[in-house]
Amino acid sequence: MKFLKNKYLIDDILNSEHPSDFETTKEYGILILRLPFIKESRVEVYSYAFLIKENEVYIFNREKQDFEKLGGYEDLYNYLDVRIDKILAKLNKFHMQIAKIEDNLYENNIPKTFSNEWLKLKKELVLIERLMAHAMIAFERFIKYYKLQENFAFVDLNEHINRSFRFAKNAIEKLDYLYEFYKAKQDEKMNKIMFILTILSGIFLPLSLVTGFFGMNTGGLPLTHDPYGTIKAVIIAFILDIPIIFLIWKYMRR
16 A cells, blocks of 8 residues: 555545445546446455556455555556456346346246345346446546547446446346236236236126025024925025126126
């Protein structure tokens, strides 16, 4: 940390939770990029800090708590390009997963794990979008300050960072649309279940009424002493059911 004298900049560099930023002094510039780090199938976060002094780039080693020489601008480009490409590759896999989920929804083949898959994807994509949004602003300030807008390598790298942000945002919008579609499917399914239950309730209402009426423990009930009383009671129940069944049939033909 021999280059640094500004306490606030030192605190920002040491803080691995500090968002991407670019700061300058009369002697040097500090570029902090907090980026998604693709490790196997997980998305983690890693904070990179670079010190630019007299066209030389130094990278902060968190284990040694000090800066090490990385090289020139080309070395900085090569270092970041590999990491940004991994982010783009991961985002491409996310888009393929989302496309598969979309196909399943259209085919009405909704997996039981949909909610868990959706939540995991949304969580990781929101994290990537947030990180890339800050990184995009900081990196654009960096290339503008050092007049690297004409450097093809850095223009390309800046475009990749922007593309990563757009891809993440587009994937989130797609996920939100799919969730609304999934919710509509579930609501439709629930409405069908409620409709069936309503029909069954309507059909069994007269039956329950007749059963309740003839099940009363009071004197003077009709058909009590009739040997065919049970059959007649069942016939009455089905006769009372006819108008309700007719109304249901008429409603379903609309």
